[in-house]
Amino acid sequence: MSQNDFILKLLNITDTNIKIIDCINQNHRFEVRAKLTYAPFNCPNCGFNMIKYGFKSTKHFLLSLNGKAIRLNLKRQRFLCNNCHTTTLSHSPQLLAGKNVTVALNNSIVQLAKDSLTIKEISKIVGVSATTVSRSLYDNITFRQSAKVLPVNLCFDEFRSTGSDMSFICCDADNDHKLVGLLSNRLNKSITEFFLNQYSKQERQLVRTITLDLNAQYQTIVHRLFPNAEIIVDRFHIVQLVSRALDKARLLATSGLNHFSREYKVLKSEWKIFHMQESSLNAADSRYYRGLGEYSTQQNIVDLGLNQSDDFKHSYEAYQSVLEAIRNNDIDALSKAITHYKRNGSPMDIAMNTLKKNLSYVLNSSRYSYSNGPLEGINRKIKALKRGCFGFKNQMHFFMRIQLIRA
Ligand SMILES: [Zn+2]
Known part of the structure; x- marks a missing residue:
């Protein structure tokens, strides 16, 4: 193996038509001079x-080595046709036509972008300017607004995108949770147009379930767009709704209490224990609770808080019955917990009322195994991407990056 081959290997170049002439160590980068030539071919x-008809020099960016940028100064063979006087420049599979970013460099940029790195960070790692990184990244990926085939089970959600805009996101509930649609706003009009334009009536009729959260206003359009689909309210949102109501009721119960009383201390600081499933409370082992300032058991703490206020106890029981029914996928118990709830003027009334209004959709959460868990995962990644990149000014760039981290 010649020295030429070693250098080519080091630079990640597999094209043996490229011959290295010289490597120059400049202050902040290497300049590699090379020649690209091969036998003449037919016009x-x-x-x-x-x-063969002389040479032409072109400059290219290579992936940095040990943090030092590398520039490739390539003398490329020109070819001439004596018949029609066409000239062509020699080409290598390592080079992208008309671009000075090489294929290997472009691939590394895309790979780093998948890891949610900022353009500046990528630029430092690969050793080219931020502008070049941005151009090579956003020019080479095409943003697909919709999936080719409409999945049968869908998840709907929304996330905060550029500025204070809320964007709509839809993904496949099965099959690796592939992205189906990404829209810049969450207006019913835009969502309706999107599905009507992208998918045929036959395709939309095949959709079986749509999982969404309760506060969304999508219910009204779902039936029009997907006549045969069942709406499932995401189970985590149901639990979230009642647990927020429980927190409000807990804070109400503390009002008027002496701040040094044991009841106030447990209600104020041991809130996590009230959110636990009642059947999993530990009544035997005591440990020190800092908020309370004494040794106690989980069961004791709950009893102390519940004895303080009947209203809070009522809310707690309602919360527990919903939680238990959802954990056990028990449709009857869930239905009973919601329809048999007695109003008492506490914050839990509003939560239960919301569940009652959407009862059949809420019960579907126990009938089907689908939830918005996968979308929440995607949303977490989107948040991390946004935080890491200090937000995005250009929404299209943001959406392209979302598509990349999902790829
Ligand atoms: Zn010719």
């Missing part, structure tokens, strides 16, 4: 034999 225009 693409007329089929005549071409001849």
Whole structure:
């Protein structure tokens, strides 16, 4: 193996038509001088034999080595056709036509972007300017607004995108949770247009379930767009709704209490224990609770808080019955917990009322195994991407990056 091959290997170049002439160690980067030539071929225009016709130099960016940028100064063979006077420049699979970013460099940029790195960070790692990174990244990926085939089970959600806009996101509930649609706003009009334009009536009729959260206003359009689909309210949102109501009721119960009383201390600081499933409370082992300032058991703490206020106890029981029914996928118990709830003027009334209004959709959460868990995962990644990149000014760039981290 010649020295030339070693250098090519080091630079990640597999094209053996490239011959290294020199490596120059400049202050902040290496300049590699090389030649690209091969045997003449037939003219693409007329089929005549071409001849070698001098060289032309082009400059390219290579992936940095040990943090030092590398520039490739390539002398490329030109070919001439004596018949029709066409000239062509030699080409290598390592080079992107008309671009000075090499294929390997472009691939590394895309790979780093998938890891949610900012353009500046990528630029430092690969050793080219931020502008070049941005151009090579956003020019080479095409943003697909919709999936080719409409999945049968869908999840709907929304997330905060550029500025204070809320964007709509839809993904496949099965099959690796592939992204189906990404829209810049969450207006019913835009969502309706999107599905009507992208998918045929037959395709939309095949959709079986749509999982969404309760506060969304999508219910009204779902039936029009997907006539055969069942709406499932995401189970985590149901639990979230009642647990927020429980927190409000807990804070109400503390009002008027002496701040040094044990009841106030447990209600104020041991809130986590009130959110636990009642059947999993530990009544045997005591440990020190800092908020309370004494040794106690989980069961004791709950009893102390519940004895303080009947209203809070009522809310707690309602919360527990919903939680238990959802954990056990028990449709009857869930239905009973919601319809048998007695109003008492506490914050839990509003939560239960919301569940009651959407009862059949809420019960579907126990009938089907689908939830918005996968979308929440995607949303977490989107948040991390946004935080890491200090937000995005250009929404299209943001959406392209979302598509990349999902790829
Ligand atoms: Zn020709």
